Amino acid sequence: MNWRDRITVDPRVCHGNACIKGTRIIISAILDSLAEGADEREILKSYPALTGDDIRAAIAYAAELTRERIVLAKP
Numbered sequence: 784m785n786w787r788d789r790i791t792v793d794p795r796v797c798h799g800n801a802c803i804k805g806t807r808i809i810i811s812a813i814l815d816s817l818a819e820g821a822d823e824r825e826i827l828k829s830y831p832a833l834t835g836d837d838i839r840a841a842i843a844y845a846a847e848l849t850r851e852r853i854v855l856a857k858p
Contacts, residue, residue, distance in 0.1 A: 786847065789840035801844060803837045806830075813841040 791804045801810040808830050816826050823838055 784836055784839060784843075786840040786843040789837055790844050803833060803840070806832045808833060808837075810841045810844055813838055814845055817842070 789804055790801050790810060792799060792801050796802055797807055797809050802808060803810070803813075813826060813830075813833070816829070817838075821829075823835055826838055827833055827835070
């Protein structure tokens with residue numbers, strides 16, 4: 784699974800924050816939930832529009848950002 788297939792950055796949506804495509808769910812909200820100890824089931828319950836692959840894409844996106852290079856998501 785390629786995170787670029789599931790994540791978009793569009794200045795017209797959520798002020799340009801990275802989101803799951805087709806939603807207004809920002810990646811940082813997913814990552815914040817994981818950091819607070821929520822498991823996949825809890826996150827999917829809170830955000831019914833998400834899938835498990837969306838959560839994994841958010842994690843992959845964050846991992847890519849930590850590699851200290853510029854990463855552009857297609858709008």
